[in-house]
Amino acid sequence: MFKIFPVVEFYITNVCNLTCRGCNRFNDKKFKGHQYWDDHAEEYEAWSKRLDIPRITIIGGEPTLNPDLEKWAMNLRRLWPNAVIMIQTNGTYWKPEYKKLWDNYAVGFGLSLHDPLTAEKIKEQWKHQAGVIEAYVFHQATVIEKNNTWVLHQSDAKRAFAACDMKHDHTMYNGKLYKCPAMSNLPDFDQQFGLTLDERQRDLLYSYTPLASNCSDFELQEFINTKDQHISQCEFCPEHLKWHTALGELKENLPKPIFDIKEIKEEDLDQVRFPPDWKLRTAK
Numbered sequence: 001m002f003k004i005f006p007v008v009e010f011y012i013t014n015v016c017n018l019t020c021r022g023c024n025r026f027n028d029k030k031f032k033g034h035q036y037w038d039d040h041a042e043e044y045e046a047w048s049k050r051l052d053i054p055r056i057t058i059i060g061g062e063p064t065l066n067p068d069l070e071k072w073a074m075n076l077r078r079l080w081p082n083a084v085i086m087i088q089t090n091g092t093y094w095k096p097e098y099k100k101l102w103d104n105y106a107v108g109f110g111l112s113l114h115d116p117l118t119a120e121k122i123k124e125q126w127k128h129q130a131g132v133i134e135a136y137v138f139h140q141a142t143v144i145e146k147n148n149t150w151v152l153h154q155s156d157a158k159r160a161f162a163a164c165d166m167k168h169d170h171t172m173y174n175g176k177l178y179k180c181p182a183m184s185n186l187p188d189f190d191q192q193f194g195l196t197l198d199e200r201q202r203d204l205l206y207s208y209t210p211l212a213s214n215c216s217d218f219e220l221q222e223f224i225n226t227k228d229q230h231i232s233q234c235e236f237c238p239e240h241l242k243w244h245t246a247l248g249e250l251k252e253n254l255p256k257p258i259f260d261i262k263e264i265k266e267e268d269l270d271q272v273r274f275p276p277d278w279k280l281r282t283a284k
């Protein structure tokens with residue numbers, strides 16, 4: 001078994017009802033497509049025999065829009081019985097029946113608040129079900145709209161990695177394991193929107209190979225060993241972060257996300273990503 005941390009995100013939909021400017025998975029762009037459990041079930045079964053994952057997040061897009069949500073929750077719990085598993089939602093689709101995801105599968109919710117004007121109402125709705133992350137500010141995404149085309153940044157890869165707030169969000173997508181959400185989503189985005197890339201950039205983008213569930217032990221260990229190191233494709237991400245609200249306004253005095261560039265160690269796991277009272281809230 002290989003332990004992988006701090007978190008593996010199972011990315012289950014490109015679809016979102018909000019259009020937060022700068023969404024780091026490009027879900028503000030009419031991006032299409034849900035992922036269904038059955039499409040890659042055998043690969044996830046195989047992964048569960050190789051990967052010990054202490055923290056799993058089910059994420060999108062807005063994961064509650066995926067009609068397969070319960071199937072994801074049920075099967076991830078079955079395959080990783082000891083993991084902390086949460087669904088990261090923007091909170092706009094609260095339903096009382098979500099409680100059964102906790103009651104039946106011990107899968108809780110994390111709430112990403114993106115708009116201070118609706119935050120209190122959403123917090124109240126989810127108060128017994130979800131731990132809260134205040135995510136009011138965004139920075140520019142990896143894709144940039146320029147003259148009606150889509151381009152990527154041309155950064156120094158090391159600097160972009162140092163600035164990156166997604167670098168430890170390992171992503172499981174279509175049965176494969178990716179270093180981060182940018183690498184899982186860019187090829188899909190290219191297919192749906194057509195990125196304008198020169199030949200070198202296109203070669204670099206498509207030279208990234210995610211891990212398949214039958215990869216060698218050496219490849220898997222290498223993936224884990226290099227989690228705190230940049231990859232060449234980091235040049236596609238911003239190295240100078242410009243912050244704005246989810247609605248695109250530049251504002252002062254909004255809470256900024258806190259992240260740092262030091263290595264994440266196994267003993268730090270409980271401090272990573274999950275609010276301290278998260279378990280308490282979901283258990284009620």
Ligand code: SF4
Nearest residue numbers: 164167180182234237
């Ligand atoms: S490619 Fe590098 S900088 Fe971009 S999201 Fe992934 S880890 Fe972060």
